Amino acid sequence: MSELTLTLLRLGLLALLWIFIFSVVGVLRTDIYGTAVSRRSQRKALKKADKQERRSSAPRTPAPAAGAGSAGAAGAAGAAAATPETPARKGRGRGKGIPTRLVVTEGPLTGTSLPLRSGGILIGRNPECALVLDDDYASGRHCRISPDPSGRDGWVVEDLGSTNGTFIGRDRLTGSRPVEVGTALRIGKTVLELRG
Amino acid sequence: MTTTVEPLTPRTRRGAELLLLLLAIAIVLLAWVTTDLNRNGTVPGNIIPVAGGFTALVLSVHLVLRWKAAYADPVLLPITTVLNGLGLVMIHRLDLARGQLGSEGDAYRQIIWTTLAVVLAVAVLFVLRDHRLLRRYTYVTMVVGFVLLLLPLVPGIGRTINGSQIWISVGPLNFQPGELAKIALAIFFAGYLVQTRDVLSLAGKKVLGFTFPRGRDLGPILVAWVLALLVLVFQKDLGSALLFFGLFVAMLYVATERVSWIAIGLLLFGAAVAFALSAFTHFQKRVDLWLDPFSQDNLERSNQLANGLWGMASGGLTGTGLGAGRPYLTSFAESDFIFPSLGEELGLFGSVAIIVLYLIFCERGIRTALGVRDGFGKLLAIGISFSVAFQLFIVIGGVTRVIPLTGLTTPFMSLGGSSLLANWVIMALLLRISDQARRPMPEMPVGVAAAEPAPAEVTQVVRLT
Numbered sequence: 001m002s003e004l005t006l007t008l009l010r011l012g013l014l015a016l017l018w019i020f021i022f023s024v025v026g027v028l029r030t031d032i033y034g035t036a037v038s039r040r041s042q043r044k045a046l047k048k049a050d051k052q053e054r055r056s057s058a059p060r061t062p063a064p065a066a067g068a069g070s071a072g073a074a075g076a077a078g079a080a081a082a083t084p085e086t087p088a089r090k091g092r093g094r095g096k097g098i099p100t101r102l103v104v105t106e107g108p109l110t111g112t113s114l115p116l117r118s119g120g121i122l123i124g125r126n127p128e129c130a131l132v133l134d135d136d137y138a139s140g141r142h143c144r145i146s147p148d149p150s151g152r153d154g155w156v157v158e159d160l161g162s163t164n165g166t167f168i169g170r171d172r173l174t175g176s177r178p179v180e181v182g183t184a185l186r187i188g189k190t191v192l193e194l195r196g
Numbered sequence: 197m198t199t200t201v202e203p204l205t206p207r208t209r210r211g212a213e214l215l216l217l218l219l220a221i222a223i224v225l226l227a228w229v230t231t232d233l234n235r236n237g238t239v240p241g242n243i244i245p246v247a248g249g250f251t252a253l254v255l256s257v258h259l260v261l262r263w264k265a266a267y268a269d270p271v272l273l274p275i276t277t278v279l280n281g282l283g284l285v286m287i288h289r290l291d292l293a294r295g296q297l298g299s300e301g302d303a304y305r306q307i308i309w310t311t312l313a314v315v316l317a318v319a320v321l322f323v324l325r326d327h328r329l330l331r332r333y334t335y336v337t338m339v340v341g342f343v344l345l346l347l348p349l350v351p352g353i354g355r356t357i358n359g360s361q362i363w364i365s366v367g368p369l370n371f372q373p374g375e376l377a378k379i380a381l382a383i384f385f386a387g388y389l390v391q392t393r394d395v396l397s398l399a400g401k402k403v404l405g406f407t408f409p410r411g412r413d414l415g416p417i418l419v420a421w422v423l424a425l426l427v428l429v430f431q432k433d434l435g436s437a438l439l440f441f442g443l444f445v446a447m448l449y450v451a452t453e454r455v456s457w458i459a460i461g462l463l464l465f466g467a468a469v470a471f472a473l474s475a476f477t478h479f480q481k482r483v484d485l486w487l488d489p490f491s492q493d494n495l496e497r498s499n500q501l502a503n504g505l506w507g508m509a510s511g512g513l514t515g516t517g518l519g520a521g522r523p524y525l526t527s528f529a530e531s532d533f534i535f536p537s538l539g540e541e542l543g544l545f546g547s548v549a550i551i552v553l554y555l556i557f558c559e560r561g562i563r564t565a566l567g568v569r570d571g572f573g574k575l576l577a578i579g580i581s582f583s584v585a586f587q588l589f590i591v592i593g594g595v596t597r598v599i600p601l602t603g604l605t606t607p608f609m610s611l612g613g614s615s616l617l618a619n620w621v622i623m624a625l626l627l628r629i630s631d632q633a634r635r636p637m638p639e640m641p642v643g644v645a646a647a648e649p650a651p652a653e654v655t656q657v658v659r660l661t
Contacts, residue, residue, distance in 0.1 A: 009230045010517035014542065016223050017549040020278060023219065024271045024556055027212045031270065127569045 097181040098154050099194035102145065107190030108134050116155060116194075120146030123187065124160075137164045137188025145194075148178060155179050155194070164188060209270035210262050216274035217258055221251050224281030227518055231289045234519030246307075250281070253314050260318050264325075265631035269564060272630070275557050276608055276623050280310060280616070282550070283609030285518065286530070286537050293524040302530055302611050309613035313620035320624035327629045331572045334387030338420060341380030344373040345427045360603070361431045374436050375605075375618035378583055379625070381424065382443060386575035389451035393571075396452050434472075434479070435590055435602035441465065442586045447579045486600035500527050504536035504595050508547070515543030530611040532603050536595050551592070554607075558585040561626050567633035577629045580622045 102121065103113040114121065114131060121130040124142035133142070139162035148154045158176035159166045166173040167186040179185075181196040225247055232240045240246075254277045261268050284306055291301035298304065324330070330337070347364050348354040355363040355370065364371050389396070396414070424440050445461030448454075472479045485494050489501045503526040511521065523529045523537035530537070539547040561581025565574045584607050594601035605615035607622075 006230070006234060006517060006520070009226070009233065010520075011514060013223070013226050013230055013518070014514060014545045014549070016219070016226060017278075017542075017546060020216070020219050020223055020274075021549060021552055021556070023216060024275065024553075027209065027216065027271055028556070028560075031209060127571060 097196045099179065099181045099183075099196055101195045102131070103193050103195050104131075105184070105191045105193045107188070109190065113195075116145060118147055120144055122160075123192070124162075131192075133187065133190055135188040135190050138190065139163050142166065142187055143173070143185070145179065149176075157183075157185060162187075208266045210258075210266065213261070213270040213273060214258060216271060217254060217277060220274040220277040220281070221247075221254065223278055224250070224285065227282060227285045228288070230517060231285055231292070231519040234517055235289070235292045250307075253311060257314060257318060260321055261627065264321050265627055267631045267634040268627040269560050269630035269634070271556065272560055272623055272627055275553050276620070279550070279553060279557075279608040282538065283534060283606075283611075284310065286523075286534055286541075286609070287611050289519055289541075290524050290530045290537070292519070305613070306611055306616075309616045312613070313616040316617055317620040317624035320621055321628060324625075324628055327573050327576065327625065327632060328570055330383050330576070331387045331390070334384055337380045337387070338384035341377045341384060342423065342427075344377035344380060345424060347373045348431060349427070360433045362433045362436070369613070372612065372614035374433065375614040376621075378436075378439065378443070379580065379618060379621055381420070381440065382447070382579035382583060383576060384420070385444065385447045386572055386579055389447060390571040390575055393451040396448075396454075432478070433603075434482075435594075435604035438590055438602060439583060439587055439604065441468075443579060443583050446582045446586070447575060450578045451575055482600045482602070486597060489597065500533065501595070501597065501601055503527075504533050505597065507536050507540035508596070511540040511543045511547075513544050515539075515541050515546055517541060528603075531605060532591065532601075532610070533595055534606050534609050534611070535592050538609075551588075554584075554588050558582075558588075560630070564626060564630040564633050568629055569633070573629050573632060577626060580625060584619070584622060 099116060101113050101115055104110055109131075112131070117130075122141060122144050123129055123131045123133065123138075124140050125133055125135070125138050126140040129141065139160075141160045142162040143157055143159045143166045145155055145157050148156050156176045156178050157166065157168075157173065159173045164187075168177065168179075168183060173185075179194050181194055183194045185192045185194075225243075228243070228247075229239055232238060254273065257273055261273065284303060287306050288301065288303035291297065291303050296302065348362050350364075353364045353366060354361055355365045357363050357370070362372055362374050364373060421440075421444050425437055429437055441461070441464075445457060448457040449461075473483065481497070485498060485501055488494055489505065495502060507521065507523055507526060510516065515521070518541045521537075521540040523533075523540050526533045526536060535547065535550070538550060542549075558581045561577055561584070565577035565581070568574055568577060587604055587607060590599070590602060591604045591606050593599040594604075605612050607615065607619040
C-alpha cells in the first residue's frame with residue numbers, strides 16, 4: 001500500500017467521523033418534541049405581521065373584480081368583513097356556543113391555554129394529565145372535560161372524586177355537567193375558563 | 197406573563213436513524229480496513245462474514261425499534277454503534293500487535309460479548325413495554341443490586357484480578373457484577389426518591405441557609421449508600437466507589453432541587469479523601485503518580501500513565517493512523533487505556549470526536565429526562581445518563597491526568613463483557629424511556645378510561661365527603 005493511500009484513509013476516517021457527528025447534530029436540530037411555550041406578545045406580533053401582509057395584498061385582489069361589476073365586489077367584501085365577526089361575537093356571549101379552548105385565568109398557571117380534544121382532557125396534579133396543576137388543593141386526577149356523552153355537540157366537565165372539589169361558581173360539582181363558553185371552573189386556587 | 201402551551205407531535209425519525217446507522221457502519225468498516233492495511237498491507241480476509249454479521253446485528257436492533265419503540269430517540273443507536281465498533285477495531289488492532297489471531301484474540305471474545313449485549317438490549321425492549329413497570333420493583337432491585345455487589349466476596353466464585361476483588365467466574369466466563377449493580381441501584385434510587393422527594397426537600401431543619409432533611413426520611417437511602425461504599429472499599433475498587441457516590445449525590449440533587457445535597461456530598465467526599473490519604477498507602481501512591489508521573493521513582497513503579505500520555509502526544513492532531521502507532525506499549529491498552537490508544541492513532545481530531553459522541557449520548561439521556569412526563573422516568577433517565585457521563589469523566593480524566601487514575605471501563609469501548617452488557621442495557625432503557633417521552637400524548641390515560649362507565653359512583657364519593 002502506498003503512503004498516499006494510507007494517509008488518505010487516515011484523514012478520510014477522521015472526516016467521516018466528523019461528518020457523522022454533524023449529521024447527528026443535524027437530526028437533533030430538527031428533533032423537537034414536548035411542548036412549545038410561546039408568549040402571547042409574540043403571537044400578537046405574528047398575527048399583526050400576518051394582518052399587515054393581508055392588508056397589503058388586499059387592494060390587489062379587488063382590482064380585477066372592479067371591472068366586472070362593482071356591486072358584486074362590494075357585496076363579496078361585505079360578506080368577507082362579516083365572516084370574522086361572527087365567531088368573535090359568539091365568544092363574548094355568555095352561555096352560548098361551543099368552547100374550543102381552556103384558559104387558566106387565576107392561579108400559578110395563569111395565561112396557559114390548551115385546546116379541547118375529542119379524547120377529553122384530564123386536569124390534576126398527576127404528570128399524566130393534559131393540564132398539570134401545581135396547586136396543593138388539587139387532586140392527582142381532579143376532573144375531566146370530555147365531549148358530551150349524549151351525542152350532542154358540546155363538552156361536559158366531570159369531577160373524578162377529587163378531595164377538595166371542582167366548583168362552578170359556588171356550586172360544588174357532583175357528577176358531570178355540560179359547560180359552555182364563559183363557564184369558570186375553580187380547582188383549589190386555580191380558575192379555568194372555557195373560551196370559544 | 198401570558199403564555200400558551202401547545203403539544204408538539206414529533207416524527208418518529210426512524211428513517212434518519214437508518215441513514216445514520218449506515219454511516220456508522222461505514223465508519224467502523226473503514227477503521228477496520230485502515231488498521232489491516234497499515235499492519236499487513238491487505239484487506240482482512242474475513243471482512244464479508246464479520247462485517248455482515250455486525251451489520252445484521254445493529255440492523256436487527258433498528259428493526260426491533262421500528263416495531264416495539266417507534267418513537268425512541270433516533271441517534272442513540274448509531275452513536276453506540278460507532279463507539280462499540282471503534283472499540284472492537286482497537287482491540288483487534290492490539291491483538292494483531294501481540295500476534296493473537298482468530299479465536300484466541302480478545303476481539304473474538306469481545307464480538308461474542310457484543311452479540312450477547314445486543315440480544316440482552318433487544319430483550320429489555322421486548323419485555324419492558326413501559327419503564328414505569330420498573331417502579332413496582334423498587335425494593336426488589338435494591339436487593340438485587342446488593343446481591344450483585346456482594347457476589348465477588350462469596351468464596352468459591354469470587355476472583356481477585358489486578359488487586360480488586362470485583363470479579364466472579366462461572367465456568368470459563370469472568371464477570372464483573374458491579375456494572376449491573378449500578379443499573380439496579382439507579383432504579384432503586386429513582387423509585388425511592390420519587391416517593392420521598394417532597395418530604396426530603398421540605399421537612400427538616402435549616403442550618404446555615406441549607407435545609408437538612410430529617411433522619412427518618414434519609415435513613416434508608418443513607419444506609420443503602422454507606423453499605424454500597426463499604427462493599428466497594430472492601431473490594432478495593434475505588435473507581436466504582438466514586439461512581440456510586442457521584443450517582444447518589446446527583447440523583448438526590450435532581451430529585452429535591454436542594455443545593456445542600458451537593459454541599460453535603462462534597463463535604464463527605466472531602467472527608468473520605470482526607471481519610472484515604474492518611475490511611476491507605478495504595479491511595480497515596482496513586483496521588484503521587486498523578487502529580488508527578490514522569491519522576492524516576494514513579495516510572496519504575498508504574499509507567500502506564502506516562503506511556504499513555506506519550507502515546508497521545510505522539511498522535512498529534514490527526515494521529516498516526518489506525519495500526520501505525522504503538523499503543524500496545526501501554527499496559528491495559530485495551531481496557532482502561534483504550535482512550536489513549538485511540539487518541540494516539542486517531543489524533544486530537546479523533547479523540548475529540550469520540551468525546552463529542554459521548555457528550556451527545558448523555559445529552560440525549562438528559563433531554564429524554566426533561567421530555568418524559570413521569571417523575572420516576574425523569575429520575576431514572578437522569579441517573580443512568582449521569583452514571584455514563586461520570587464514569588467517562590473518571591476514566592478519561594484519569595488517563596489524561598485531570599484527576600488521579602482509578603480503574604473503570606470506558607463505556608461501549610473497553611474490553612470486558614460485563615461493562616458492554618450493562619451499557620447496552622442502559623441504552624435500551626434510555627430508548628424505552630425516550631419512546632415514552634416522544635410518543636404523542638395518549639388521548640386519555642388508561643386508568644381513567646376504564647373508570648368511565650361509572651360516573652354515578654364518582655358522584656357518590658363526592659357526596660360523602
